[in-house]
Amino acid sequence: MTTVRGTLRSTETVESEASASTVSDARAAAVAGLDLVNNDLLQLNTVASKATGESTARAIARSRATRSHEASGPNYEAAAQAFRDSVPEGWQVLSITATD
Structure with missing residues (x-):
């Protein structure tokens, strides 16, 4: 009999979107809208820039939950x-080990 043990990670993500007068301010506001205590920043993109100078950024973070x-x-x-x-x-394999 073989037993496989491992660690799973949640695939849950959260998003935040923000607009501001500069790209850097929009990006900072989008990141500030995320819970980075329980999540890791995964992606940060500028999704729109208008001729008026206003920019919109979207940040995506992934859950740190494991089990x-x-x-x-x-x-x-x-x-x-x-x-x-x-x-x-909603979970993915991070690692596995086998024991006999």
């Missing part, structure tokens, strides 16, 4: 497949 996960099978291949098949929606 343990495990599955067993008669051999490594079966245990690894059971592990992958049982990963809940």
Whole structure:
């Protein structure tokens, strides 16, 4: 019997959008609109600049949430497949290790 243990990471993301008179101010405001205690900044883009000088920026952050996960099978291949098949929606595999 083989057991596969690993760590899962949430795929949840949050977004923030802000407009300001300069690109740098719009980007700073978009980042300030995110919870960066529980999330990591993933992407920051300027999405619009108008002739009036106003710019809009969008920031995206990914959750830092992780959790343990495990599955067993008669051999490594079966245990690894059971592990992958049982990963809940909204989570992705970060790492796995096997024990006999």
